[in-house]
Amino acid sequence: MNQYYDAVIIGAGLSGLAAAWELAGMKIAVLEKEAAAGGRVKTGAFGSFHYDLGAIFRLESTLLPFALGQHEIMDESEKVGLLYNGQLFFGTGVMSCIGSVGGRLREEARSAFYKFHEDQTPDYNTMSQDCQEVLSAFFQVIHPGELSSYIPTRQRDACVKHSCSHLVSGNAAIIDSFLSSLGSKCELWLNTEVEAVIQETGIVRIICNKAGERQELLARTVLVTVPAPLARTMITQIDSPSQAFLKSLAYGAGVVVAVGIKGASIPDFAYLVTPQLSTSTIIQHHTLDKQVRVLLVYYAGAKAAALKTMTDDVVVEGTIQELINLEFCQRQQIIFTDIQRWDYLGPIINTQSYGQWDKQAVKPSAQVFLAGEYVAVADGRDIMPYGMAAALQAGAEQGRAARALLEAAEDFVRYQDTFLVDVYTYRLDGSRPVFIKHSEEGNIAFYGLILQATGDIRLQQYLISASLNGLWEYQTGFGVTAEDSALVLEGLWETGTDRQFLLRSLEKLVEQFYDQDAGAFCTIRKGRAKYWQGASADATGMIGYLLACLAPTEYQSQIAACVEHVRRTQNEQGFWRGKWFPSYLITTWYSLRLLSAVDTENHMAAMAKAVSYVLKKQQDNGSWNLSVIDTAAALLTLRQAKSANNKSLPALHQAMLAAKHWLIHSSGKRPCGEPVLYYLFEEENWLQERLNHTLFFHCQDKGQIAAAWRQLALRGGNEHEK
Numbered sequence: 080m081n082q083y084y085d086a087v088i089i090g091a092g093l094s095g096l097a098a099a100w101e102l103a104g105m106k107i108a109v110l111e112k113e114a115a116a117g118g119r120v121k122t123g124a125f126g127s128f129h130y131d132l133g134a135i136f137r138l139e140s141t142l143l144p145f146a147l148g149q150h151e152i153m154d155e156s157e158k159v160g161l162l163y164n165g166q167l168f169f170g171t172g173v174m175s176c177i178g179s180v181g182g183r184l185r186e187e188a189r190s191a192f193y194k195f196h197e198d199q200t201p202d203y204n205t206m207s208q209d210c211q212e213v214l215s216a217f218f219q220v221i222h223p224g225e226l227s228s229y230i231p232t233r234q235r236d237a238c239v240k241h242s243c244s245h246l247v248s249g250n251a252a253i254i255d256s257f258l259s260s261l262g263s264k265c266e267l268w269l270n271t272e273v274e275a276v277i278q279e280t281g282i283v284r285i286i287c288n289k290a291g292e293r294q295e296l297l298a299r300t301v302l303v304t305v306p307a308p309l310a311r312t313m314i315t316q317i318d319s320p321s322q323a324f325l326k327s328l329a330y331g332a333g334v335v336v337a338v339g340i341k342g343a344s345i346p347d348f349a350y351l352v353t354p355q356l357s358t359s360t361i362i363q364h365h366t367l368d369k370q371v372r373v374l375l376v377y378y379a380g381a382k383a384a385a386l387k388t389m390t391d392d393v394v395v396e397g398t399i400q401e402l403i404n405l406e407f408c409q410r411q412q413i414i415f416t417d418i419q420r421w422d423y424l425g426p427i428i429n430t431q432s433y434g435q436w437d438k439q440a441v442k443p444s445a446q447v448f449l450a451g452e453y454v455a456v457a458d459g460r461d462i463m464p465y466g467m468a469a470a471l472q473a474g475a476e477q478g479r480a481a482r483a484l485l486e487a488a489e490d491f492v493r494y495q496d497t498f499l500v501d502v503y504t505y506r507l508d509g510s511r512p513v514f515i516k517h518s519e520e521g522n523i524a525f526y527g528l529i530l531q532a533t534g535d536i537r538l539q540q541y542l543i544s545a546s547l548n549g550l551w552e553y554q555t556g557f558g559v560t561a562e563d564s565a566l567v568l569e570g571l572w573e574t575g576t577d578r579q580f581l582l583r584s585l586e587k588l589v590e591q592f593y594d595q596d597a598g599a600f601c602t603i604r605k606g607r608a609k610y611w612q613g614a615s616a617d618a619t620g621m622i623g624y625l626l627a628c629l630a631p632t633e634y635q636s637q638i639a640a641c642v643e644h645v646r647r648t649q650n651e652q653g654f655w656r657g658k659w660f661p662s663y664l665i666t667t668w669y670s671l672r673l674l675s676a677v678d679t680e681n682h683m684a685a686m687a688k689a690v691s692y693v694l695k696k697q698q699d700n701g702s703w704n705l706s707v708i709d710t711a712a713a714l715l716t717l718r719q720a721k722s723a724n725n726k727s728l729p730a731l732h733q734a735m736l737a738a739k740h741w742l743i744h745s746s747g748k749r750p751c752g753e754p755v756l757y758y759l760f761e762e763e764n765w766l767q768e769r770l771n772h773t774l775f776f777h778c779q780d781k782g783q784i785a786a787a788w789r790q791l792a793l794r795g796g797n798e799h800e801k
């Protein structure tokens with residue numbers, strides 16, 4: 080399977096789904112560690128009762144990129160409460176609630192609120208501990224950390240009263256709608272934990288564990304939506320603004336206990352803060368059954384940390400006990416409980432993280448984007464965001480940025496749709512070839528040659544994308560072969576592709592195409608094309624050379640065997656002939672190149688024999704067979720031999736000069752029609768039965784292949800008139 084994607088999104092929370100929405104239509108996968116999408120949006124159920132264990136307040140549905148549809152909404156009380164010195168105080172806002180407490184607390188809180196609003200520099204430390212605790216309790220209704228550690232603009236959240244209206248079916252309805260609206264436009268991989276995101280040259284490699292199995296994916300872009308501390312360990316290479324930002328982001332933990340209660344008379348409030356209890360906030364939700372309420376009991380900041388070593392049962396029991404002590408219910412009225420622990424409830428927005436919060440920080444490397452809630456930049460408001468709306472905004476923004484990056488490289492489609500070869504198919508019926516049809520082929524491997532010649536970085540990306548598990552085909556759907564893979568690998572190597580990537584491909588090549596008995600590489604190992612069975616001089620020369628250059632110690636024995644095979648198969652006259660390339664000069668070039676790369680001294684005689692043959696075949700006009708490809712291959716061969724020999728040979732020099740001259744002066748015409756591949760197949764009918772005919776495919780270059788050979792041969796070399 081080709082595990083290559085335009086975009087891979089890590090995390091199926093709101094940010095990840097919003098990013099997927101923006102990228103829909105491209106080849107995308109969303110990888111999610113858990114068994115369900117949603118992340119910090121998580122709804123539990125007890126029979127027909129739903130309760131939110133994660134994000135709870137209602138998200139403005141107009142923020143969603145699709146219509147949410149009809150969902151029943153439950154409105155809650157207007158009142159908020161404060162438990163202070165064992166007494167409950169209520170009000171319609173935070174200030175009126177504190178006001179009902181009276182005394183010094185009200186005065187202090189009023190002046191603190193005033194400062195939050197007006198000068199934004201409240202001196203929190205001069206307040207009494209009681210006042211600090213109460214303000215922090217109201218602050219922690221939505222934030223995981225202590226108020227004192229936040230930036231002043233965010234501290235103002237302590238004064239905000241939140242509406243507790245909610246979807247009866249819980250916020251998971253938003254996730255379900257997202258998934259059904261996305262439909263098959265993206266792949267969702269659940270139970271898939273990403274371990275590493277590695278930026279390589281032109282591509283990102285993602286290592287993950289899918290239900291216990293290690294998987295690797297390649298992507299043109301990656302969007303990381305997991306909480307910042309996880310992103311920091313997952314992304315292996317992070318450029319500096321991002322590094323500093325991610326480092327500065329600390330997260331607070333939290334615990335939510337849901338308690339379903341039937342038949343109790345609980346006071347009228349939407350939520351209640353409890354600074355002096357072990358709990359932080361108690362949120363009250365009505366249900367469609369008038370008798371049943373769900374109390375969502377929150378623990379944040381230091382209170383959540385205090386529960387770390389307790390078992391779930393102990394935490395739930397402690398919560399029940401607090402509710403009974405408050406006389407909100409009796410034990411027998413409890414119909415269900417549930418608990419959820421969050422290691423990463425949300426980011427703590429302190430001066431350090433706020434200082435690093437920067438538009439540039441969203442890009443850890445060339446093709447990796449940070450897209451979690453913490454990177455949203457609210458228009459016109461200088462305040463670092465948090466929450467569902469921020470998650471949606473961040474995911475959508477970074478999704479659009481990734482799409483723009485992908486669209487800028489849309490030449491991919493061009494490569495895929497542009498075939499390099501004209502194919503003339505003949506039926507060989509014994510007496511004479513009968514022409515059957517003309518078609519076009521070759522949209523992958525020969526691009527490796529063009530990449531080698533041009534160094535076009537988008538072509539490099541395209542070829543990486545066309546990889547089938549590290550190997551390549553001649554054309555989509557034709558199946559991988561050793562020569563096709565070697566052609567592409569040469570191009571990738573030439574353009575500085577990550578060495579690990581190349582080594583993995585070489586490993587695959589050896590695994591699949593090296594024939595131990597023959598001591599050589601084969602074009603294919605099995606299949607119906609008899610013509611290509613057995614050792615291949617082309618594959619052996621090409622791959623032997625790649626191994627010798629890229630992994631000489633790892634593949635010592637295979638390299639030695641390839642060299643031996645090349646020595647053995649040299650024709651008496653000095654050249655080599657392969658089956659894959661029609662031009663014997665190409666096979667000669669690849670063979671001689673391998674000999675000159677390994678133990679040159681020992682192969683001088685073989686190389687001299689080859690050179691002498693090549694020189695003999697040069698025409699008076701400087702070309703070989705009036706062919707650009709043959710002339711380029713011959714020139715490369717002579718140049719290689721010359722540099723291995725290190726002697727000044729006048730005949731060689733003259734021949735190279737003439738070849739170069741011919742290549743330069745033939746460049747005015749577009750060289751097309753040169754044969755680049757032949758192959759034979761037994762003809763089959765639609766029942767896949769063999770007929771008694773052989774089909775012969777004659778593949779001719781449309782022009783780009785010969786041009787690449789010419790470019791390669793003219794590049795480098797210091798032949799000039801003396």
Ligand SMILES: Cc1cc2nc3c(=O)[nH]c(=O)nc-3n(C[C@H](O)[C@H](O)[C@H](O)COP(=O)(O)OP(=O)(O)OC[C@H]3O[C@@H](n4cnc5c(N)ncnc54)[C@H](O)[C@@H]3O)c2cc1C
Nearest residue numbers: 090092093094112118119133134135136273452466467470
């Ligand atoms: C208890 C609680 C109450 C909240 N209340 C509100 C509220 O009322 N209003 C509000 O606006 N916001 C609230 N929030 C915050 C809100 O839930 C988040 O801001 C928002 O959901 C974040 O979405 P996200 O996609 O950025 O991150 P997440 O939802 O955290 O998504 C990240 C995803 O990445 C996955 N993941 C992590 N590591 C890996 C890995 N290695 N490989 C693959 N996947 C991985 C996670 O499983 C998760 O699904 C609350 C949060 C909590 C916890």
